[in-house]
Amino acid sequence: MADKLTKRQIFFNPFSKNNPVIVQILGICSVLAVTAKLEPAIVMGASVIMVLAFSNVIISLIRATIPTNIRIIVQLVVVAALVVIVDQFLKAYAYDVSRQLSVFIGLIITNCILMGRLEAFAMSNAPWPSFLDGVGNGCGYALILVGVGSIRELLGSGTLMGHQAIPQWAYEHGYANNGLMILPPMALIVVACIIWVHRYKHKDLQEK
Amino acid sequence: MENLNLFIRSIFIDNMIFAYFLGMCSFLAVSKNVKTAFGLGIAVTFMLAISLPLNYLLEVYVLKPGALAWLGPEYADMDLSFLSLIMFIAVIASMTQLVEMAVEKYSPSLYASLGIFLPLIAVNCAILGGSLFMEQRDFPSIGTAVFAGLGWGIGWLLAIVAIAAIRERLAHHSNIPHPLRGVGIAFIITALMGIAFMSFLGIKI
Numbered sequence: 432m433a434d435k436l437t438k439r440q441i442f443f444n445p446f447s448k449n450n451p452v453i454v455q456i457l458g459i460c461s462v463l464a465v466t467a468k469l470e471p472a473i474v475m476g477a478s479v480i481m482v483l484a485f486s487n488v489i490i491s492l493i494r495a496t497i498p499t500n501i502r503i504i505v506q507l508v509v510v511a512a513l514v515v516i517v518d519q520f521l522k523a524y525a526y527d528v529s530r531q532l533s534v535f536i537g538l539i540i541t542n543c544i545l546m547g548r549l550e551a552f553a554m555s556n557a558p559w560p561s562f563l564d565g566v567g568n569g570c571g572y573a574l575i576l577v578g579v580g581s582i583r584e585l586l587g588s589g590t591l592m593g594h595q596a597i598p599q600w601a602y603e604h605g606y607a608n609n610g611l612m613i614l615p616p617m618a619l620i621v622v623a624c625i626i627w628v629h630r631y632k633h634k635d636l637q638e639k
Numbered sequence: 640m641e642n643l644n645l646f647i648r649s650i651f652i653d654n655m656i657f658a659y660f661l662g663m664c665s666f667l668a669v670s671k672n673v674k675t676a677f678g679l680g681i682a683v684t685f686m687l688a689i690s691l692p693l694n695y696l697l698e699v700y701v702l703k704p705g706a707l708a709w710l711g712p713e714y715a716d717m718d719l720s721f722l723s724l725i726m727f728i729a730v731i732a733s734m735t736q737l738v739e740m741a742v743e744k745y746s747p748s749l750y751a752s753l754g755i756f757l758p759l760i761a762v763n764c765a766i767l768g769g770s771l772f773m774e775q776r777d778f779p780s781i782g783t784a785v786f787a788g789l790g791w792g793i794g795w796l797l798a799i800v801a802i803a804a805i806r807e808r809l810a811h812h813s814n815i816p817h818p819l820r821g822v823g824i825a826f827i828i829t830a831l832m833g834i835a836f837m838s839f840l841g842i843k844i
Binding site: 618622 | 722762818
């Protein structure tokens with residue numbers, strides 16, 4: 432199937448039609464856990480794009496030499512090495528965000544998007560399409576992350592990126608932040624609503 | 640007593656699914672019927688209960704700053720903690736492989752019912768997440784690691800069996816809007832269950 436796709440499709444399909452989060456249902460854990468505020472969501476999205484693109488390229492380069500039996504371990508080690516680099520980089524240059532993300536940067540290793548794309552795409556394609564696939568899927572993931580992050584931060588704390596976004600007069604006239612949005616379960620509801628709207632537009636994705 | 644508290648906390652209050660959303664992918668993918676959900680839950684519990692103490696030993700005797708002091712005074716100021724991610728995932732992946740081989744050899748019937756889920760577990764975030772929380776929270780002893788691992792595993796099992804039971808019913812007896820069928824409604828159920836589980840936050844043990 433993959434070889435019939437043009438490079439353009441490989442790159443743009445993950446944005447909506449084949450979005451890793453809301454269509455392939457991969458990498459849900461981090462979408463839910465890091466989106467209470469916008470800033471960690473953006474950092475997380477960028478980290479995943481980075482790791483996904485480069486692990487796709489590396490695996491695609493060595494795909495002919497990996498023995499099938501131990502391929503999962505090989506993939507995990509490649510991904511883990513890249514994640515360690517990202518982790519150390521964030522600790523050095525963005526310590527506050529790195530504290531907020533706590534274990535979730537480490538958990539990029541087990542983010543199913545990575546294993547899913549490595550297995551489904553990089554193991555059977557050349558490096559350049561794999562790179563495009565990695566960046567495309569990473570962007571599709573980051574898109575959802577930023578969307579959910581801004582909805583939750585705007586409604587939950589009335590801020591965006593830490594700056595006040597709801598004007599003061601609204602509070603003076605009785606507007607109150609919805610504290611529920613900050614709590615973890617609301618992330619699920621927001622994603623469910625996104626899926627709802629998305630599947631309403633794309634009828635072919637609906638399940639029986 | 641402390642360990643018992645931690646055990647209960649890990650099952651209900653620090654529940655892997657509802658408090659941290661770890662292991663969500665397989666939680667959503669494998670929760671269509673109770674039987675398979677139970678099999679996966681058992682496998683996850685088992686892996687958490689053995690990988691957490693193993694990684695704890697690794698952390699205390701190899702990775703922590705100054706952990707290599709037992710090799711001799713010249714190693715006392717070594718800090719290998721940047722390696723912890725790779726080491727943890729390597730332990731988990733190889734344990735999964737070992738357990739798979741052992742189960743296949745000694746209990747073919749268990750292997751037949753569990754078999755397909757075992758390789759999946761290496762990439763279940765709940766397992767690696769458990770080890771990372773262990774590192775972050777500086778567990779005081781190996782007993783803590785065992786009980787926390789067991790508790791998190793049972794909490795995960797509880798969550799996946801509960802949602803599988805609900806989804807099994809929903810599949811036959813309800814009129815859900817078409818775009819929400821399948822995954823969409825599973826998200827909403829999980830959220831509602833999460834809100835219900837938050838009531839455990841008030842418990843002081």
